[in-house]
Amino acid sequence: MSQTPLSQNTAAEQTLLSPQLLAKLEHMELISRKIFRGRMKGERKSRRRGQSVEFADFRNYVAGDDLRFIDWNMYARLDKLFLKLFLEEEDLHFYSLIDVSDSMKFGSPSKFEYAKQLAAALGYIGLCRTDRVKIEPLDGKRSTSAPVFRGRKNLWPMIQYLQGVASGGNVSLTEAVKSFCLRNSGKGIVVLITDLMDKQGYEEALKYLVAQEMDIYLIHVLSQEEIDPEIAGDLRLIDCEDQDVAEVSVSQRLLDRYRSTLAQFIGQARDFSSKRGIVYTMTSTERSVDRLVSRYLRQRGLVR
Amino acid sequence: MNFVWNTLPWWGWLTLLAVPPLIFLLYFLKLRRSPVEVPSTWLWAKAIEDMHVNSLWQRLRKNLLMLLQILFALLLLATCLRPGCDGTDLAGQRYIFLIDNSASMSATDTPSGVSRLEYAKQEIRKAISQMQSDTSMMLISFSDQANVVQSYTRNKGEALIRLDSIGQTERSSDLNEALVAAAGLANPGRTSDKESSIDVQVAEALDAVLMIYSDGGVRKVPRFAPGKLSPEYHAVGSVDDPPTNVGIVAFSISEPAENGAAQVFARLQNSDDQSQSISVSLFVDNQLQDAEARIEIDAGQTKSVSFDLPSVLVSAETPVAVRLKIDQDDIYLQDNQAFSVLNPPGKSNVLVVSRDNPYFKFACSTELIRKQAKVDFQDWDYLTTEEYLEKSVLGDYDLAIFEGIVPDLMPRCNTLVLGALPKSDWKSVGENSPTPIFDFDSSHPLLTAVQMGSVTIINSDNLEGPKGSLSLIEASDGPIGVLAPREGYLDFVLGFSIVEISNDGDAVINSDWPKKLSFPIFVQNVIANLGGASRFTSDQNVKPGDLLKLKRNDGVERLEIETPDGRKELVESQKENSFQFSGTDRSGIYRVSNAETKQLQRLVPVNLLDATESNLTVRESLDLGYSEYKQISTRVPSRKEWWPWLLGAGLVLLMVEWLIYNRRVFI
Known part of the structure; x- marks a missing residue:
């Protein structure tokens, strides 16, 4: 009886994270360019002074301070009371925001699957370092809050949770991010995995995140058919989200124009992000998650 | 010269011109876009943003396929105009092609090495194919007789098929009949049907161009008024350089001499402008009998050759074929051979019916006549016997001579009648006494070498024969010797007899002709010509x-x-x-x-043996009646058609279009 869940677990893990990838990820660590205050004691240095073995600073004694932290050696030498301060080690808040709009269903593998894999991989790194890992679908539902995972033992619940995340719900990116920001005021690392295909624009959404003073990583996922469409003939293109129609007669001219538009779009997103301290990474679904994490994200300083 | 020719009526053009707009419309109507779901139309919308501004022209710019289709249709339209160049404009609505297919047209001195007739047909084929669709044409081939190969038609295909059916003949050429047929169709008041005296309006009299394709080696046409015809003479063959040809223009075998040997005569003609040296061979029954080498003939001259035939051959019991051949082949082979025969002598049956006239017996007793004929002398009474009736009806006789009497039933053979009139159609229109002979036709075979001037005749009747009779001997008041046809036979009637039988039965001499040398010669001529005895050699x-x-x-x-x-x-x-x-x-x-x-x-x-045909020199002009027509050109310039190229370009375009259609993304 006990075998069945185990084997199921393994299968589910393998669809999102292969054992090889897991082995690689175990040695990695999420890095925050900022030092945030955590909620619980963790493995990270905190700005907060607390109880740890690492010395941070001295300060003058004021009445009411805990006498246990007075540096008596200093009192002996200087005849003044100083309090010894130690660095506090805290946990890190790590958020993965997955765009679940219909446009994410395209590609092979689909952008949505890819996003889930990426979120799982980054989440596992966080779990290994006992960070607070929260993976939230951007479906704009304010009532349900995503669970927080912590500790390696929560790998299976996290994956099970990710399996349950379904795409759909065409909420605009801005709305969904705004909802997230309202519910999560804590600082930390935010990885936004999206295709940025929102007709209302992605700029507002990023501004909300920037306002949260979070360490923001934007992973722009595009499928190969978006990067280099293989279509021909006279076509009626239907938008899967709002059923908008665009009639095209595909010619080399049009394809060239599309490619230049796409390049322009990516360039704008990169510029916008870099101006606001957001680390932008564009990836294709054809690039493996393993490669993306171990190479590109490492280059960009998200993991170590 | 027209660069383009209209080959379609106005409604045809309307239909065709409607095609390009139709393609244009159909192209937009047929544009059924297949729906494809994409993550977002946002990028696409941005990409086609500027295309929406001027969508029709944008579409036109994109629709390469439609442009190609319209271009293809326009090319097809252009082919209907039959663009071309360097053509001669065939003005006029009617063309009559006269094609010479006489023997000389078999000469092969054309640029392409085909015969003159074949070349003429090629030229006519080109001329017909460049005709406009409303032009009617007629084809007449002529040698010594004309043949309307194709009456007026506008159907080019039919005319071309009929043109192909014109074959080479070995006949001489005579333009007269062909001109009559052509003129009958072009000029009012004439008819092309010479059998009919009624002028049937075969075709409406209209101007017509008479295009004569010939080498000009035709007999002169003495009386011909072109009327509404405008003749054009297209000389076929090499005009500048007279072709090399030596031909046999006469060939005969003489009567055997006393020793039984005969002579073969031939005349050779050189129609080149340089002297020629040839050799000839004589074959008897295809065995080489004799030959003569190195016969030099000057330019444009003739030369005679003769050979002796031994008596053994001449007196052979079976017919013998004699053939003379020029050993050197030239471009015209027909006149390089001539044929003759030696048929064994056969005796003709001659009946002589007279009373108290010994002179025929004397005249028929010569050795030559004895060799040629079996003569049966009978009295007048014989004509009433059963034997005569049977023999005359069966046609046993070859010749019958009646003096002073004519049977009720004329025999089925040629006759010579003296001093009497055959029952039908013959009339006596006067009498002469005495009879001065005014004139006689010594050129006629019956009177060859017969000297009538010294003959005295006492009584004679002036004769009037049936229709078609020919007067050979004339007295002062009218003919006394008349030759007339009777059902395929000839009757030679003389208005006098040698011996007249008076009413009481006495014989009276009426002429001293039997005493003259001319009488036995006359009898010999009559037996030879009317009795069929002349067939001894060459018929x-x-x-x-x-x-x-x-x-x-x-x-x-x-x-x-x-x-x-x-x-x-x-x-x-x-x-x-x-x-x-x-x-x-x-x-x-x-x-x-x-x-x-x-x-x-x-x-x-x-044998043709025609000096005109053997002279292969292409005449520079043609005498037709009172006018002379210069040759126009040896080559009819032909229209260079461009439309097949346009059509080919259209097909290539179609293939390119197909290629683009299948790989349109990779334009």
Whole structure:
């Protein structure tokens, strides 16, 4: 009886994270360019002074301070009371925001699957370092809050949770991010995995995140058919989200124009992000998650 | 010259011009876009943003396929205009093509090495193919007779098929009949049907261009007024350089001499402008008999050659074929051979009916006549006997001579009648006493070498024969010697007799002719010509295409005639044992044999022997009646058609379009 869940677990893990990838990820660590205050004691240095073995600073004694932290050696030498301060080690808040709009269903593998894999991989790194890992679908539902995972033992619940995340719900990116920001005021690392295909624009959404003073990583996922469409003939293109129609007669001219538009779009997103301290990474679904994490994200300083 | 020709009526153009707009419309109507779901149309919308501004022109710019289709349709339209260049404009609505297919048109001095006739046909084919669709044309081929190959038609295809059917003949050429046929169709008041006296309006009289394709080697046309015809003479063959040709223009075998030997005469003509040296060979029954080498003939001159035939051959019991051949081949082969025959002498049956006239007996007692004829002398009473009736009806006689009497039933043979009138159609229109002879036709075979001037005749009747009779001897008041046809035979009637029988039965001499040398010669001529005895050697001179008339008196019902090319034809006897054969298209020896016994009866030579045909020089002008027509050109400039190229370009375009359609993304 006990075998069945185990084997199921393994299968589910393998669809999102292969054992090889897991082995690689175990040695990695999420890095925050900022030092945030955590909620619980963790493995990270905190700005907060607390109880740890690492010395941070001295300060003058004021009445009411805990006498246990007075540096008596200093009192002996200087005849003044100083309090010894130690660095506090805290946990890190790590958020993965997955765009679940219909446009994410395209590609092979689909952008949505890819996003889930990426979120799982980054989440596992966080779990290994006992960070607070929260993976939230951007479906704009304010009532349900995503669970927080912590500790390696929560790998299976996290994956099970990710399996349950379904795409759909065409909420605009801005709305969904705004909802997230309202519910999560804590600082930390935010990885936004999206295709940025929102007709209302992605700029507002990023501004909300920037306002949260979070360490923001934007992973722009595009499928190969978006990067280099293989279509021909006279076509009626239907938008899967709002059923908008665009009639095209595909010619080399049009394809060239599309490619230049796409390049322009990516360039704008990169510029916008870099101006606001957001680390932008564009990836294709054809690039493996393993490669993306171990190479590109490492280059960009998200993991170590 | 027209660069383009309209080949379509106005409604055809309307239909065709409607095609490009139709393609244009259909292209937009047919544009059924297949729906494809994409993550977002946002990028696409941005990409086609500027295309929405001027969508029609944007579409036009994109629709390469439609442009190609319209271009293709326009190319097809252009082909309907038949663009071309360097053509001669055939002005006029009617064309009559006269094509010479006489023997000389078989010469091969054309640029492409084909015969003149074949070249002329090629030229006409080109001319016909460049005609406009409303032009009517007529084809007439002519040699010594004209043949309307194709009456007026606008159907080019039919005309071209008929043109191909024109074949080479071995006949001489005579333009007269063809001109009459052509003029009858072009000029009012004439008819192309010469059998009919009624002028049937065969076609509306209209101006017509008469295009004569010939080498000009035709007999002169003395009286011809073109009327509404405008003749154009297109000379076929090499005009500047007269072709090299030496031909046999005469060939005959003389009567055997006393020793039984005969002589063969031939005349050779050189129509080149340089002297030629040739050699000739004489074949007897296809065995080389004699030859003569290095015969030099000056430019444009003729030269005679003669050979002796030994008596052994001449007196042979079976017919012998004699053939003379020029050993050197040239561009015109037909006149390089001539044929003749030596048929064994056959005796003709002659009946002489007279009373108290010994002179015929004397005249017929010469050795030559004895050799040629079996003469039966009878009195007047014989005409009432059963024997005469039977023999005359069966046609046993070849010649009958009646003096002073005419039978009620004329025999089925040629006759000579003296001093009497055959019952039908003959009239006496006056008497002469004495009879001064004014004139006689010494050129006629019956009177050859007969000197009538010194003959005295006392009483004679002036004669009036039936229709078609020919006066040979004239007295002061009218003809006294008349030759007239009777059902395929000839009657030679003299208005006087040698011996007159008076009412009381006495014989009175009426003429001193029997005492003159001319009388036996006359009898000899009559037996030779009317009795058929002249067939000893070469028979009548039959030319290709002539009707061959044969007469047998041995009761043969059917003859088999083998032509030179080995074809055998059966000829049924017509009335009075006469046979007629019209298939003498080729020159050569025709073998006549008994159809039942297959026994060879005789040989008949057929020769063209025409100096005009043998002269291959292409005439620079053609004399038609009172006008002379210069040759226009040896080559009719032909229209260079461009439309096949346009059509080919259209097809290539179609293929390119297909390629683009299948790989349109990779334009």
